[in-house]
Amino acid sequence: MSTNNGNGADAPNRFIGKSVKRVEDKRFTTGHGRYTDDIVLPHQTYAAFVRSQYAHAKIVSVNITTAKAMPGVVAIYTGAHVAEVNGVPCGWQVNFKNGTPMKEPKHPLLVTDKARHVGDAIAIVIARSKEEAEDAAQAVEVKYEELPCEIDAFKAAQPGAPLVHDDVPNNICYDWALGNPIDEVNAAMNSASHVTTLEFVNQRLIPNAIEPRCYNASYDRIHDHYTLYTSSQNPHVIRLLMCAFVLGIPEHKVRVVSPDVGGGFGSKIFHYTEEALLTWCSKHIGRPVKWTAERSESFLTDAHGRDHITKAEMGFDNDGKIVALRVKTYANLGAYLSTFGSCVPSYLHGTLMQGLYTTPKINIDVTAVFTHTTAVDAYRGAGRPEATYVLERLMDLAAHEMKVDPVELRFKNFIPPFDGVTQPGYQTQVALQYDSGNYHGVLEKGLQMLGYDDFRKAQKEAAHNGKLLGVGFSTYIEACGIAPSSVVGSLGARAGLFEFGQVRVQPTGKVTVFTGSHSHGQGHETTFAQVVADKLGISMDDVHIVHGDTGKIGFGMGTYGSRSLAVGGTAIVKSIEKIIEKGKKIAAHLLEASADDIDFANGNFTVKGTDKSIPFANIALTAYVPHKYPDDLEPGLDFSSFYDPANFTYPFGCHIAVVEVDKETGKVTLKRFIAVDDVGNIINPMIVEGQIHGGVAQGIGQALFEGAEYDNNGQLTNASYMDYCMPRADDFPMYETATQITPCPHNPLGVKGAGEAGAIGSTPAVVNAVLDALWSGGHEVKDIRMPLTSERVWRAMQN
């Protein structure tokens, strides 16, 4: 890994490309992480919520008299108290096909008129202790008038369905389409010699971050200043949304801190009502107030993921080339628009419908629908797993229907390799331009690891012996580091999607880095330090990464969409370039040479072709003790950069699952899982592998184990770990992982992002493998609803 890192040929990497152990793990593994719930402020109070037991009910009355008199109660607020406060905003405007803006009903901090999902917040009870708050919350008397509800996106969009918001006809937030005109796609589909059709549900998932959501808000009356500690993936964004859109308080009067955060997976991107409400309460009661979600509250109120009902058709010509793709999806948004709920099923989903294939005509049509369920928003992959699931399920099914090999079908339809430098990027039919790719490469590598020919022989033999073995493929692409701001703005984003990075060289040559990215498990303190240490030729111990505090970091857009290294890392690199440029001027002055003649490598500024050099630390000291110093240069060595990328990055890969299905019970055993991922250049292979492992576990979790189960009354019936099956280590074989490297051509590190890849690629591979196993036993099955529980697989075999 000495190429393409921008360090210059004579500066070998000491850290980049190495599996450096994570510097943050010492505190995490010894119990010294400091999470929001660990923070106790003077005069701390605690909040508990009164939440709706019904999916849809008129709130007839809320009686707080008894509760208010309970021991320790400080205050109780209901919807009436905050009726004048704005609701939480949505961060992305999607327009109807006819150009009118999406429906954006108010998402109030506490409901007044009616509850729209089980868990909707009706009142907040604040007390001296958590126990007293909870006891008093139980004593708040709410009179409901239960109303009919609808949990299914398709049914909710039909005339006559119960309305979630009275002013949103048919519960439709928007309808939306992307790609080629539908007439062209229909014509191409009609010309196809074979059309594969698949109707399926991409089920609702619950993110289940191990650290529940937690907020602690305080107000300093003397300085008229708020501090909000929040378990969030993007504290600056929370501050902006809360100040400018909800509470109308000046942004400079608010500090938002996200200390150690125990997992997000997307669910902690969003600005939740509780954050704004606690901040509002802290001023009203004049004391800090903290709320930590109980696990059952997390199940009911953390934004969920996925929940699509889809019909997809793929047309092929005689030769097996794809001629058209047509997709219709009903996307469940839940009861309210969460921060990015609107863009996930549209711009983060429809734009991925090209996949890795040369499909010439594509149309994706999405109807986004409100239902009486918890809000749905981005969850690891956010739209891209759903798109990958459409395409990769269609590919294996089409191969089976056309009696061709699923691998051959892919090779036939892959976009040819392109590096994005000497060859242009690939323009898709669905708005994006891929940066660089070698799709053949990852599939070839995966097949090699699998031993494909041997597997097919073993499968035949197994079938002969009455056993069902199957293999499933998924060759995926995703889009990370969503950008540039001007483009996403034209698509409806209400935020920029750049990142901020500041590099402060201290007088002694030690370096503090302030990043707008936020680590909630990703290991930025290690990866970013590896980059900085190599670029400046210093030790990793001399680099400190600071994140998650609006009081320390100039700005930040936070961490989601696998953007930290590609966008946040690049912002840091841009600042390092400025440091080196200034350092060269200082060195030139000290060495009595021209700045153009100064080289910087291995931590030394050297006059080209001489042995005259000055170490980095001396330059740092000179910048702060500028006695002998250029006249036209400011003192100090501290630079900030805002980096707005030229394009998304496009990681891709090949995931292969091998399963055995028990004929008698339908139980699926995952025998092998092969992941070949191309995430561009790699800074820390161990961290990348860890990200792939975690993502793959979540993707397999969707295929085999996880899924929110609502009953017809809108009750979430599996809202506990006794019922909602989180995958465990003994559910998995050892993964077989490998990487291919196709550098990103448009950022200096050549990196693409690895956070979501595992969750995007793996799900269809597993489902395809189970179907392949069933097909090997002569069971003609098109689809089994995820998660593929033993009973569902068993039933599929009974037909």
Next chain:
Amino acid sequence: MIPVAFDYQKAKTVDEAIAALSNGNSKILAGGHSLLPAMKLRMSQPSKLVDISSISALKGIKEEDGEIVIGAATTHADIASEKLIKNKLSIFAEGASMIGDVQVRNHGTIGGSLAHADPAGDWPALVLAVDATIEAQGKNGKRRIKATEFFTGLFSTALQENEIIIAIRVPIPPEGTKATYQKFSQPASRFAIVGCAVVRFPDGKTNIAFTGISDNAFRADNAEAALSAVIFLSDHYASAEYRKHLAKVYLKKALQAVV
């Protein structure tokens, strides 16, 4: 996840525990793995917990007059790893090692599990299959209840109010007895969707017991007739029809393991 306020008493003897129980709405705390979650959800709101986990008389495994006697407060993990059990009552070691996960096995107790009588618990099928008796103690002294008469319905047993299980007594099976516990687990909770315990004595007599498929565990030595009379449980993970199918599959597995 905060229970309502309650009193707590750590009992040193069984008599002390029984006396403490007679005082209002009290519950026994042993391993706490069923009771505490219910209390945290406020589904159970006892005014007092009587902790029996430190009563040494309720712990341990011994051989006595041709029986293996297991103290009610013995953990699943201790039973799974005890030599005497492995040698003379291996089905208990096998079954105990399949309960929940490591943390549950290290805390949960056999007596607690039996008294709770979860329809999907593992111990009920195991004690039924080995002809165990449950020894209980109350205000009026001790009594022994046959396992076959112990489970009376959903979460209900033959225990009377203020009675505590003190031991489980199992006649040591004769040399040559074969026994097995076959379980299809709920993947989230790892409770039994179907648990089938089979003991085949050298004379050919075969005890069969099921758990997980109906309101309470039961003996089904005449399996065909017994299964045809069962009202099968049904939930979002496994329908009644699927449970019925699995019961037959797991019965077959178990029988194949003992012939």
